[in-house]
Amino acid sequence: MSLTAQSAAKAGGTAPSVKTLKNLVRGDRPYVLYAAFAVLIVAFSFASPVFFSSSNFLNIGRQTALVTIIAVGMTFVIIAGEIDLSVASTLALSGMSAALAIQQSGGNWALGAAAGLATGALVGLVNGLLTTLLAIPSFLVTLGMLGIARGIALMLTGTTPVVVNSLTFWDSFGEGAILGVPAPIVITIVVIALGAYVLHFSTFGRRVFATGGNATAARYSGINTRRTKTLAFVITGALAGLAGLILTARAHAARPDIAAGLELDVIAAVILGGTSLFGGRGAILGTVLGSLMIGVLNNGLTLMGVSSQAQLVVKGAIIIAAVAFSRRK
Amino acid sequence: MKHSIRRTVAPLSGDQPSQAPTPPAPAERLVEVSGLRKTYGTVQALRGVEFELAPGEVHALLGENGAGKSTLIKVLAGVESSDAGTLKIFGEEKSFRSPAESRAAGLAVVYQELSQVPSLTVAANIFLGREPRTAFGAVKQSEIMSRTKAFLAEYGFPLDPRAVVGDLPFAYRQMTEIAKALMSNVRVLVLDEPTSALSEGEEEVLFDAVRKVTARGVGVIYVTHRLGEVFKLSQRVTVFRDGLRVGTYPTSDMDMKSLVSAIIGPRTMAAEVADAVQGHGPKQDHVQRATGSVPALAMSGVGDQRLRGVDLEVQSGEIMGLAGVIGSGRTEILETVFGLRRPRQGQLQIHGQPFKPAGPVDAIRAGVGLVPEDRHGQGLVMDDSIERNIALPRLKPLTRLGFFSRKGAAERSHAAMKELSIKAQNRKTVVGTLSGGNQQKVVFGKWREPRCELLLLDEPTVGVDVGAREEIYGVIRQAAASGTAVLVVSSDLSELLLLCQRITIVRDGRTIRTIHRDEVDSEEALHHLVHTSSPVTPGVPS
Structure with missing residues (x-):
């Protein structure tokens, strides 16, 4: 009672202009993450002469694009109080359906792109409906979907990759560039901007925060929490589909066994970015930083010549440390 | 949050007793607090308060939210440590560094938010953490049941020891909590708004139980916002305001009006309030x-x-x-x-x-608008700001082409805060940090516009x-x-x-x-x- 009132007074206020900016990067306490991020960049710059260069930064951007794109969707799902473990399988299934659609239609790349996105959205819809209508925890629903989507992807061709022969498709999602910026990075930036807009400036975004913050209070305020959660899953599924298109375009083929385990990097990026695993708080920009930080770690450690086995250990330890420091008391 | 209440302690209105009752001799005091201070950041929660509790008495502790009652209780419970002043239990000077130390000294606090395991039975909750065991380490279930049954019967608590706590109405969950405290040989029982969710019939059961406890020499510190209970139950009453003690009075010397004016202070007391x-x-x-x-x-x-x-x-x-x-x-x-x-x-x-x-x-x-019973669980998103909570029920009118009108939401919450006099730093203040009264005003604010x-x-x-x-x-x-x-x-x-x-x-x-x-x-x-x-x-x- 009185204690909480006083701690509010203690917290004090900040100028409104700073606050607007802060809304974008709001999370539990992402400042620690910014500091850690800066320290990493400085440290790697000293440790490796190749690290601090525009070509290497583009490299990092390309490497993190997939994780960042899916993590934007995952931010919605986690803020709404749910989780999606099936994204890597969804990515693979979407890539396969895109590649098959292009192959069957004789090189219609737009049809392939639509098929990939639709497949991802459909998987998300199923996840969302099972979670909200049957009230099964999303952890279990998506754990099941992780197997189902991967299994279907493998069964489509009997585990054989599907080659894509469409120059436009390769360029649009993989190898093209605008003003020297590779297509995957351009797509990532667009996704980040749209995601930040929808989460932080739209009515739907408000519903997502309220649903994860207190589902009962949201429901009592007339918010359709089932629809809100389902939509969050659909967004994530569609973005996993988009990531599937990028991976397929880059490799000129879709492989059904691709990206296994990617969901862990995605969830790590979101949580590292200050989004609460319990829902109700988080930010897109935090997620982007979280994803970049994982990318910088991978890249920097490789440049320093650290073995991939040791990299796993270092990465894991840094993720735990960063989250431990940014925890609210 | 600013304190709207003036910090000056003006003399109370005339019909009030100006002297405290003769204090009991030192040996008779269960609890003796003097000059207690506690500061959080720049806020002085306790500015040198006095309080005492005699064996067998029900001592009501009153004051508005923010007056310092909760802080005093936290110091007694060992949750917070004081900055200055002394605390004596049975005449012995103490400084609790943990709730366990407070408990060992014979103090038990029953909070508004209950600390129970909802999936366990009443008996299992009462014996939680101190279950009697056999030589092989197995829990003696039947002993737990029979001892709980006997205890509940002795105090006249209408509880079934086998009932699962999570299935019980709130009033009976609270009763379980009180029974749990009473069972661990407490000498000082602190009840923090125990009746806030009880109906009248259940209140009487609680009062009976409290009377039985005090008859055995246990002292009860009774925090409440319901002033009627003070007269029904307590022998003495202490009023806090702005971190200071306004006074301690025998309940028989007070009436409703003098009590209210002691609590709210020299602020204009509307005729309507009286x-x-x-x-x-x-x-x-x-x-x-x-x-x-x-x-x-x-x-x-x-x-x-x-x-x-x-x-x-x-x-x-x-x-x-x-x-x-x-x-x-x-x-x-x-x-x-x-x-x-x-x-x-x-x-x-x-x-x-x-x-x-x-x-x-x-x-x-x-x-149709609803201000639900459970403010925390149903009414508010506690981690969100006042503005976000107020905008929640009617998001559509604030939306243009999917774009949320921050200006509209700001205006709406600004107007609500002004009209309902919500005391908070600004509309971005997180509702979880507000007092109960202000939180409730935010819930009302959700349904203010449109009417x-x-x-x-x-x-x-x-x-x-x-x-x-x-x-x-x-x-x-x-x-x-x-x-x-x-x-x-x-x-x-x-x-x-x-x-x-x-x-x-x-x-x-x-x-x-x-x-x-x-x-x-x-x-x-x-x-x-x-x-x-x-x-x-x-x-x-x-």
Whole structure:
């Protein structure tokens, strides 16, 4: 009672202009993450002469694009109080359906792109409906979907990759560039901007925060929490589909066994970015930083010549440390 | 958050005793606090307070939210340490560094938020962490059961030791918590707003239990916002304001008016407040529309699993009360109107139109608002700001092409904060950091704009201090005056008598009868009407 009132007074206020900016990067306490991020960049710059260069930064951007794109969707799902473990399988299934659609239609790349996105959205819809209508925890629903989507992807061709022969498709999602910026990075930036807009400036975004913050209070305020959660899953599924298109375009083929385990990097990026695993708080920009930080770690450690086995250990330890420091008391 | 209350301690109004009663000899004191100070950041929560507790007494501790009661309790419980001053337990100077140390010294605190394992039985909860074991380390289940049974019988607690705590109504969960404290040989029992969620019948059970405990020499510190209880139960009363002790008085020397003025201080005490606490009822009855006009809400023969025939009509501009014990179906009636329950029989009408809400979305669209019973669980997103909470029920009108109008939301919350005098730094303040009264005002703020046709209020002033309570009554009356129909559920019968023109008695899921305010002349009369049937079967999950 009185204690909480006083701690509010203690917290004090900040100028409104700073606050607007802060809304974008709001999370539990992402400042620690910014500091850690800066320290990493400085440290790697000293440790490796190749690290601090525009070509290497583009490299990092390309490497993190997939994780960042899916993590934007995952931010919605986690803020709404749910989780999606099936994204890597969804990515693979979407890539396969895109590649098959292009192959069957004789090189219609737009049809392939639509098929990939639709497949991802459909998987998300199923996840969302099972979670909200049957009230099964999303952890279990998506754990099941992780197997189902991967299994279907493998069964489509009997585990054989599907080659894509469409120059436009390769360029649009993989190898093209605008003003020297590779297509995957351009797509990532667009996704980040749209995601930040929808989460932080739209009515739907408000519903997502309220649903994860207190589902009962949201429901009592007339918010359709089932629809809100389902939509969050659909967004994530569609973005996993988009990531599937990028991976397929880059490799000129879709492989059904691709990206296994990617969901862990995605969830790590979101949580590292200050989004609460319990829902109700988080930010897109935090997620982007979280994803970049994982990318910088991978890249920097490789440049320093650290073995991939040791990299796993270092990465894991840094993720735990960063989250431990940014925890609210 | 700024303190709106002046820090000066002005002399109290004339009809108050100016001297404290003769203090008991030092040896007789269970607790003795002197010069206690505690500062959080720049806020002085305790500015040198005195307090003492004698064996066998019920000592009421009163004050508005932020007065320092909770801080003192936290120091006693070992949750917080004081900055200066002394604390003596049985004449021995102590400084608790942990709740365990406080407990070992014989202090037990029963908080408003209960600390229980809902999936365990009453007996298992009472013995949690100190289960009797056999030589092989197995828990002696039968001993736990029999000892709990004997203990509950001895104190007259109507609880079934085998009942699963999570299935019990809140009142009985609280009873379990008190029983748990009593079982560990406490000498000082601190009850923090124990009755805030209890109905009248259950209150008496609690009071009986407290009297039995004090008869054995245990001292009870009793924190409450319900002043009526002070007179029923306590021998002495201490009032805190702004981190200082206003005074300690024998309860017999005080009356309602002097108590209220001690609590709220030299702030202008509206005549209405004085009248209100004296139980004079509504100052002016709002003109009720002529009979025969279409009621804002009409329910006829409404029934489901819990409700067995609800008939009532609420007119626009009228405040109608629903009185009944916990479990009588009061809350279920509100939930039905708000679309949270689907009736199996009967009809609902809003302004004469048939109304079948499939969920809160439909109800809100029809102009119905709900201030739910559980502010934390149902009313607010505690981690979100005032603005975000206030904007929540009507997001659509604030949206243009999917773009959320921050300006519109800011204006809406700004107006609500001003009109409801919500005391907070600004609209971005997180509601979880506000006091109970201010949180409740935020819940009311959610339904302020646009005006509701029908406002449903479930225990609108639970955990709200005296000053804020009056302000909330003002908000309710104002809503009614502007044409909103109000249906209010309250366990506090004096509150219903104060607010309502008509009161409907609910019992066993049925509306028994509707009475006019004029037909009952006292709280006792209403109490009698509510309780003429056998009390709810306690302890047994339905």
